Amino acid sequence: MQEPLLYHQLSVRTQQELFEKLSTELETQGIVQHSFLGALIEREAEFPTGLPLKIGVAIPHTDGTYVNEDRLVFATLERPIPFNEMGGDEEDVIDVSVVIMLAIKEGKKHLSILQKLIESIQKEGFVEKLAQAEDTNKMKTIISAYL
Numbered sequence: 001m002q003e004p005l006l007y008h009q010l011s012v013r014t015q016q017e018l019f020e021k022l023s024t025e026l027e028t029q030g031i032v033q034h035s036f037l038g039a040l041i042e043r044e045a046e047f048p049t050g051l052p053l054k055i056g057v058a059i060p061h062t063d064g065t066y067v068n069e070d071r072l073v074f075a076t077l078e079r080p081i082p083f084n085e086m087g088g089d090e091e092d093v094i095d096v097s098v099v100i101m102l103a104i105k106e107g108k109k110h111l112s113i114l115q116k117l118i119e120s121i122q123k124e125g126f127v128e129k130l131a132q133a134e135d136t137n138k139m140k141t142i143i144s145a146y147l
Contacts (some may be wrong), residue, residue, distance in 0.1 A: 019060065
């Protein structure tokens with residue numbers, strides 16, 4: 001898989017704005033199709049991806065049919081934005097500061113990468129270090145060490 005796309009202290013106010021920014025970037029690079037954004041928003045509404053950790057994390061993703069080329073996107077946010085909790089009720093909202101978006105074509109690969117990511121997220125220090133990284137080079141070093 002190609003190097004992940006990294007965004008340090010991304011300034012967005014809403015989930016919609018976040019999804020638009022990242023999807024547009026992926027589409028511009030030919031990684032996803034134009035329909036990726038709509039599918040992403042739809043899936044997140046039905047199956048939220050916020051994880052209730054010390055520092056909130058979300059792993060938005062959608063079906064591989066909208067993906068041309070596998071890629072992970074890591075973004076730290078300038079200020080947290082609300083995401084609904086994975087497996088939670090509608091009122092279970094998490095302030096998310098770290099976003100890991102998946103654009104993976106094949107279902108089996110998608111699941112194995114998702115499992116690997118969740119294992120990494122559960123490791124002591126990964127999310128905290130990522131959230132506190134000074135720049136994208138530091139983010140890259142942290143991601144390499146944990147994934």
